[in-house]
Amino acid sequence: MHRQLFIERDEATGLLSDEVHLFVAGKKCVPYASDLRAAIAQARTSEAVQPDPVRTLPVFRYYADPFKSGVMSPSGETCQCCGNATGYIYSGSFYSVADESHFCPWCVADGSAAKKFDGEFNDSFGIGMGEIELSEAVIGEVSRRTPSFFSFQQEQWWGHCDDAGQFLGEIEHLDRSLLASDTGLNFRLGIQETPALSTDADWEWLIATPSKKRDVACFVFRCLHCGEMGGYIDCS
Ligand SMILES: [Zn+2]
Ligand SMILES: [Zn+2]
Ligand SMILES: [Zn+2]
Incomplete structure (x- = not known):
């Protein structure tokens, strides 16, 4: 299964946000990682400890x-x-x-x-x-x-x-x-x-x-x- 990650970009300044979010069902969802490097590390950890996108x-x-x-x-x-x-x-x-x-x-x-x-x-x-x-x-x-x-x-x-x-x-x-x-x-x-x-x-x-x-x-x-x-x- 593929999941998309989402990084916000400020339209006025063009700056990318530090935070990476999980993108679920067309919506920016749970916080996934504090930055891109952390997101890559998190993506490599086992599926069992990935954030549950539906648990609030x-x-x-x-x-x-x-x-x-x-x-x-x-x-x-x-x-x-x-x-x-x-x-x-x-x-x-x-x-x-x-x-x-x-x-x-x-x-x-x-x-x-x-x-x-x-x-x-x-x-x-x-x-x-x-x-x-x-x-x-x-x-x-x-x-x-x-x-x-x-x-x-x-x-x-x-x-x-x-x-x-x-x-x-x-x-x-x-x-x-x-x-x-x-x-x-x-x-x-x-x-x-x-x-x-x-x-x-x-x-x-x-x-x-x-x-x-x-x-x-x-x-x-x-x-x-x-x-x-x-x-x-x-x-x-
Ligand atoms: Zn610790
Ligand atoms: Zn606990
Ligand atoms: Zn007050």
Whole structure:
């Protein structure tokens, strides 16, 4: 059986997206690999551990796209919680005394990995960033049923309107149109209160430079209730 892979091309810039998707029944479907090289490696792994195109990936209320941030990726690895190779693996942080830390998206989402190994994906103390108080239920969902993200320092989680915000990603993954909107401009003003990023040139550098080439990261969240954006600057 043949399956087609799909890479998006931005019409305006002509740039190819980094992500490769599986193309099923005329539709761009599940994330398949983070780039072309990874897609070739994935295509060579056995059919038994290929992503199942009809099994819907779990949706994380507080996390827009864990594949884009790279903490989830297509992989032939076996989940250390349920023991199944689902075609995907989580390899972000997991704070626990256990050695296990690679889980399938489903064992992250339903809390079974956090429960089995008594751990947290996101440090409870950083949820709300010390600025707002959140309910036990919200803190539990973010710490034990939501993927983390790659950061220099222990991650923090921005909150607003008495709820945790939804993690949109590092600023390199944000839509330029969102950054240019009124909410985006408000967010920019907040970030530019950081002395090292106060000028327009600093901002242009931040949004034009891939995160791998920066010694600062800018993590962006959005309020699920009012749409306001917030986040923080993380330094190496
Ligand atoms: Zn699992
Ligand atoms: Zn591994
Ligand atoms: Zn809000």
